[in-house]
Amino acid sequence: MSFVVTIDGPSAAGKSTTARAVAERLGFVYVDTGALYRAVALQVLEDGIPPDDATRIEQRVNALDLDLSGSPAQPHVWLEGRDVAREIRTPAVSELASRLATLPVVRRRLVEIQRGLAERGPLVAEGRDLGTVVFPDADVKIFLDADLDTRALRRHRELQARGIATRLEEVRADLERRDHRDQTRETSPLKAPEGAIHVDTSGLDIEQQVEAVIETVRSHPRAPEARAAGG
Numbered sequence: 670m671s672f673v674v675t676i677d678g679p680s681a682a683g684k685s686t687t688a689r690a691v692a693e694r695l696g697f698v699y700v701d702t703g704a705l706y707r708a709v710a711l712q713v714l715e716d717g718i719p720p721d722d723a724t725r726i727e728q729r730v731n732a733l734d735l736d737l738s739g740s741p742a743q744p745h746v747w748l749e750g751r752d753v754a755r756e757i758r759t760p761a762v763s764e765l766a767s768r769l770a771t772l773p774v775v776r777r778r779l780v781e782i783q784r785g786l787a788e789r790g791p792l793v794a795e796g797r798d799l800g801t802v803v804f805p806d807a808d809v810k811i812f813l814d815a816d817l818d819t820r821a822l823r824r825h826r827e828l829q830a831r832g833i834a835t836r837l838e839e840v841r842a843d844l845e846r847r848d849h850r851d852q853t854r855e856t857s858p859l860k861a862p863e864g865a866i867h868v869d870t871s872g873l874d875i876e877q878q879v880e881a882v883i884e885t886v887r888s889h890p891r892a893p894e895a896r897a898a899g900g
Contacts, residue, residue, distance in 0.1 A: 672697075672791040672893055673806075674886055675799035677862060678813035680847050681820035681827075683870045683878050687813065688795035690879040692741040695886065695893075698789050699741035702796030702803070703766070705779050707757035708735055708748045710766035720768050727774040735782060758831065760843070767847045770797075771854040791893050797851055800862025809886050810865035813878070819871045820844055 674697070676688045685701060692699035709730055718725045739745035746754045756762070769775050776798075783803050786792060796803070800810035815823075821841035828835050851859035861867065866885055870878050886892055 671787050672808050672891055673787055673804045674793045674809040675804050675807040676795040676811045676813055677797055677800050679859060680844055681824040682813040682815045684795040684813050686875055687878045687882060688793045689741040691882050692793040694883060698792035699744060700737060700786050700792055700794035701744060702783055702794060704746045704757060705735060705782060706766040706770050707762050708746050708753055709775060710762045710769055711753055711757050712748060714765060720765060723772060723774060726772060730775055730778045767850055771850060773856045776856050797859045798857035800865055801860060802857045808891055809889055810862045811882055812861040812865040812867050813870055815871040817844060
């Protein structure tokens with residue numbers, strides 16, 4: 670397996686933005702695992718499959734053509750041959766993705782896909798169970814967190830920037846529900862991986878978050894020198 674950096678943490682802790690920037694600066698492959706779950710959710714919505722129909726969902730996800738490509742700055746999410754990178758960023762898809770992520774059949778299939786991506790070279794992957802389940806032997810494990818109010822404000826601003834109207838109170842309540850669901854699910858619950866470096870992003874800006882992760886990566890004895898030096 671190539672050199673792997675995992676960044677885990679709850680929703681809106683800054684994982685995606687930080688992981689993209691770290692991957693771009695170090696020349697690593699960027700893996701947004703949340704995008705994979707969102708793509709599955711989009712397909713389930715389009716197929717009209719009830720979210721509690723585990724049998725049909727298992728059949729669909731096992732046959733699904735799903736892949737990631739592109740650069741950290743312009744990632745592509747390929748679902749049945751079409752790029753759905755923009756379509757998967759709606760509140761409805763996000764909510765369903767969180768529900769589907771509790772299903773072992775979905776997690777098992779996506780873990781296979783995620784591990785396959787590690788063959789493409791050194792990578793930075795972000796999600797909720799990467800350092801604990803997907804890549805338990807990752808070279809560098811980071812756990813990003815922030816207080817609920819900070820995360821709610823970030824997500825609210827993100828949705829507004831995309832033209833999605835929503836109230837801050839609704840966003841905060843949605844994050845609370847997702848936190849509870851992620852932390853209490855039977856399969857791969859959200860928790861800090863053993864040996865992970867904890868980074869509280871509540872009082873940090875993006876550049877500070879990125880620098881904290883890059884410093885940790887570059888200090889690892891196995892860090893790919895050529896790629897890091899070229900970042």
